[in-house]
Amino acid sequence: MVEQLSPSVRSIPSTPLVEKSVSVYAPASVGNIGPGFDTLGMAVTGMGDTLTGFLEKREGADRITSISGAWTSLPTDPSQNTATIAARYLLDKAGYPDLKLTVSIQKGVPGSGLGSSAASAVGGAMLAQLLLGSPFGDSDLLDAAAQSESSVSGGYFLDNVSASLFGGISVSNSRLREAFRFGGFSGLFLVFLIPRALLKTSESRKAIPPDVPLDRAIGALANSAGLLTAVHLGNPDLFCRMLQDPLIQPYRKKLIPFFDDLEKVSREAGARSFIISGAGSTMMALTDNPQDARTIQETLEKYVQYKQIPVLVRSSTIDSEGARHVATPHL
Ligand SMILES: Nc1ncnc2c1ncn2[C@@H]1O[C@H](COP(=O)(O)OP(=O)(O)O)[C@@H](O)[C@H]1O
Numbered sequence: 403m404v405e406q407l408s409p410s411v412r413s414i415p416s417t418p419l420v421e422k423s424v425s426v427y428a429p430a431s432v433g434n435i436g437p438g439f440d441t442l443g444m445a446v447t448g449m450g451d452t453l454t455g456f457l458e459k460r461e462g463a464d465r466i467t468s469i470s471g472a473w474t475s476l477p478t479d480p481s482q483n484t485a486t487i488a489a490r491y492l493l494d495k496a497g498y499p500d501l502k503l504t505v506s507i508q509k510g511v512p513g514s515g516l517g518s519s520a521a522s523a524v525g526g527a528m529l530a531q532l533l534l535g536s537p538f539g540d541s542d543l544l545d546a547a548a549q550s551e552s553s554v555s556g557g558y559f560l561d562n563v564s565a566s567l568f569g570g571i572s573v574s575n576s577r578l579r580e581a582f583r584f585g586g587f588s589g590l591f592l593v594f595l596i597p598r599a600l601l602k603t604s605e606s607r608k609a610i611p612p613d614v615p616l617d618r619a620i621g622a623l624a625n626s627a628g629l630l631t632a633v634h635l636g637n638p639d640l641f642c643r644m645l646q647d648p649l650i651q652p653y654r655k656k657l658i659p660f661f662d663d664l665e666k667v668s669r670e671a672g673a674r675s676f677i678i679s680g681a682g683s684t685m686m687a688l689t690d691n692p693q694d695a696r697t698i699q700e701t702l703e704k705y706v707q708y709k710q711i712p713v714l715v716r717s718s719t720i721d722s723e724g725a726r727h728v729a730t731p732h733l
């Protein structure tokens with residue numbers, strides 16, 4: 403089931419494309435997938451970043467010409483933006499410090515906890531890869547995106563970047579700096595509740611104590627193994643039953659206003675599981691029944707409107723493709 407990645411730097415010489423625009427799309431992702439803290443990740447449909455850029459030989463730094471569609475303000479300084487940090491890492495590694503990137507970023511990730519910074523990091527890495535004529539292997543792209551993501555998120559973890567890069571469900575080991583695409587999976591219907599308030603991953607990581615109870619750690623380990631078994635067997639019902647996080651969620655949910663309320667309403671409307679997406683504040687309700695997913699979405703939309711809770715409701719499924727080359731949009 404686990405798919406091997408291509409090794410580091412390929413031996414084929416590559417030729418950079420100069421002054422030619424290329425576009426890439428990198429999907430949003432759910433870090434942790436509940437119990438798999440820092441180790442499991444899932445790419446999702448309908449949300450992601452599109453990056454368009456070109457290389458030229460010039461003095462100075464890389465440039466971000468525009469960031470559109472962002473729901474919160476993002477850095478346009480290339481040394482602070484995950485897209486350009488990842489791209490620069492690969493451009494330097496390939497031996498082209500004199501080639502400078504000019505990029506525009508169309509954000510399509512409308513909240514915290516959906517791997518937004520990771521989607522841009524993966525997009526930046528893939529853009530550099532394509533503009534350089536694909537000299538790198540998957541592990542280099544993963545490394546570039548992870549280095550970039552770690553500069554903003556308060557830790558080195560690969561769950562979001564591996565899912566966004568490879569698509570489907572990924573398994574990662576940040577200590578060994580390795581990640582794998584575990585597989586694609588159909589038959590799951592996701593409903594996201596996306597608060598309109600920023601919760602930085604670095605802040606949400608501080609809510610977790612350094613020591614955690616052994617029984618809860620064992621529970622999370624068992625559920626993580628159960629999730630992968632469900633993917634291996636292609637069993638959405640088992641996946642729904644295993645999607646519970648007794649380890650990290652109890653600490654983090656205190657940072658998320660209306661969490662208990664929204665969980666109760668989602669479950670009453672038919673959700674089979676309810677977890678924090680990534681580090682929050684986005685939450686995810688899950689079902690294996692498409693009709694139930696529609697009911698959950700409609701019920702939640704009415705509920706948040708009635709209670710005036712500033713939360714966006716979005717339906718989605720698993721994106722099995724991961725980061726990809728796309729046609730350049732008309733800017
Ligand atoms: N291209 C980018 N997209 C999103 N966030 C970015 C980007 N570049 C830098 N950042 C920074 O990353 C931080 C958000 O990342 P993080 O806390 O990991 O949350 P998220 O779950 O949204 O990825 C913010 O400080 C933001 O300014």
Ligand SMILES: N[C@@H](CCOP(=O)(O)O)C(=O)O
Binds near residue numbers: 441679682
């Ligand atoms: N494993 C990380 C995942 C962070 O995801 P994000 O989408 O919130 O950046 C964590 O749980 O801290």
